[in-house]
Amino acid sequence: MYDTMTLTKTVGALCGSLLVFLLFGWAAESIYHSHGHSEEQAYVIDTGEEEATEVAEAEVPFADLYAAADAGAGERLWRQCSACHKLDGTDGTGPHLNGVVGREKAVVAGYNYSEGMAAQAGDVWSPENLSAFLENPREYTPGTKMTYNGMRDAEDRANLIAYLAATEG
DSSP: OOOHHHHHHHHHHHHHHHHHHHHHHHHHHHHHSOSSSOOOOSOOOOOSHHHHHHHHTOOOOHHHHHHTOOHHHHHHHHHHHTTTOOSSSOOSSSOOOTTOTTOBTTOOTTOOOOHHHHTTBTBBOOHHHHHHHHHOHHHHSTTOSOOOOOOOOHHHHHHHHHHHHHTOO
8 A cells, every 4th residue: 555655755745845834934034033133113103101211210319218218128138238247346257337327438447358448448438338339349349358249229228228327326
């Protein structure tokens, strides 16, 4: 019933069909998708939506965030910091942070500061300076020993700094 020739024709027909489907798929992909070409549209309809998002993304000054900060929320954020810092006047991997808000930089006796931090001695850890440091420690103080990647949310930074200020006494 089936001889070698019939089997060969059947397999050839299946392979040919797959080849046709692959070629059609490739052609459709090249027609409907641009590879390496600009994704610009031919025309744009202005809906006013971009203006609304720009207004919503306006930055709130850090002083306003700090004034409305929640020290209780900052206490929960402190847990990340407590792996290296302490609030009891003793140093851990990092210097102790009790009294840090308003304290001069690089003045904890006995702590070996990095060159980048030691160069900032004489400057004060204001809430704004602490916020900038916590946002991106390596950018604020190149060469810092602090391995923390940073806290991107400004409200979280304000809450943490409020907690540190509340625990100074």
